[in-house]
Amino acid sequence: DDGSYSCPKVNCDDDGNGNTACVIPWIGQYIIAVFNYALIIIGVLSAVTIMAGGVLWLISGTNASRMKTAKELIIGSVSGLVIMFSTYMIIYIVNPDILLFKPISLTYIEEYAPDDSDSSKDGSPSAYRSACLDFKSDGSTSSCTALIGKEPANLVTTFGSGNKRMTKDMADKLTAALKCVKDKNGKDLFSVSAAVRTAEVSMQLYNNYKKNPQSSNVAAAPCCSMHMNGDAVDLGRNDGVNWFAHQKTKAEQTAFIQKQWDYVKSVGLVDCMHNAGVPGGFVPTEPWHWSLTGH
Numbered sequence: 001d002d003g004s005y006s007c008p009k010v011n012c013d014d015d016g017n018g019n020t021a022c023v024i025p026w027i028g029q030y031i032i033a034v035f036n037y038a039l040i041i042i043g044v045l046s047a048v049t050i051m052a053g054g055v056l057w058l059i060s061g062t063n064a065s066r067m068k069t070a071k072e073l074i075i076g077s078v079s080g081l082v083i084m085f086s087t088y089m090i091i092y093i094v095n096p097d098i099l100l101f102k103p104i105s106l107t108y109i110e111e112y113a114p115d116d117s118d119s120s121k122d123g124s125p126s127a128y129r130s131a132c133l134d135f136k137s138d139g140s141t142s143s144c145t146a147l148i149g150k151e152p153a154n155l156v157t158t159f160g161s162g163n164k165r166m167t168k169d170m171a172d173k174l175t176a177a178l179k180c181v182k183d184k185n186g187k188d189l190f191s192v193s194a195a196v197r198t199a200e201v202s203m204q205l206y207n208n209y210k211k212n213p214q215s216s217n218v219a220a221a222p223c224c225s226m227h228m229n230g231d232a233v234d235l236g237r238n239d240g241v242n243w244f245a246h247q248k249t250k251a252e253q254t255a256f257i258q259k260q261w262d263y264v265k266s267v268g269l270v271d272c273m274h275n276a277g278v279p280g281g282f283v284p285t286e287p288w289h290w291s292l293t294g295h
Helices: 026-060 064-094 125-138 168-185 199-211 250-266 269-276
Strands: 011-014 020-024 104-108 157-159 164-166 190-194 232-237 289-291
Touching: 026 064, 157 168, 164 168, 164 190, 164 232, 168 190, 168 232, 168 269, 250 269
Parallel strands: none
Antiparallel strands: 011 020, 020 104, 157 164, 190 232, 232 289
């Protein structure tokens, strides 16, 4: 209260590797203080116990029981002191730094925030995020509708004969995965049927799903799909099988989708995608959908 004590400062500085490291001294200081107080308390208690044992021994006279108790007090106290100081010496001999409790140095992790420097551009990733959040907060589609006719700004790399567009990261990993499948089977089994998705397509797919959820594929909320940023693709089968087809009953549709999953696993697509860093299987009804996040 009188201002004579101030909290130890946490000093942050460059660690020489381009990172910010913060040295925190007070944790070690508290541990040292507790340790030193423990030594003092143990020493005082042992001294008091030894004196009590000595006094009891002096006044015990010929009382064997009192004398035995006095000896036990003295021996126990001395043994405790020996164990305490022996432990201290052993720790000091093994590694003196253990007893020094040097300040902890923590590397400061810079907060990551997506680059929204182009947020004013129509079709930028931040514009899609904003439109998606608007819909999730109050069901409004106006922000996504406003992006209809605009080009996604984070694009991209063309892929395959159909020049499907996606991010370079997605294109590189997809190339590796499909090459892996070809090496396993001796031929190209899949091609990209859809990649980046515009706001217009997003709204169309969502509206179709809402009008007839039984006969349309489940669609992401407006402007919320990973397709919007070019980080997702839909694959088509080169053998002509249409795995987007809908069956007459829900049971038939479930069996049909399971058959598709059995196929992509049997030809190695699942393993090749996962090994390339493209998660899948998080949308159980869509064996054709693959993205960098798995969503």
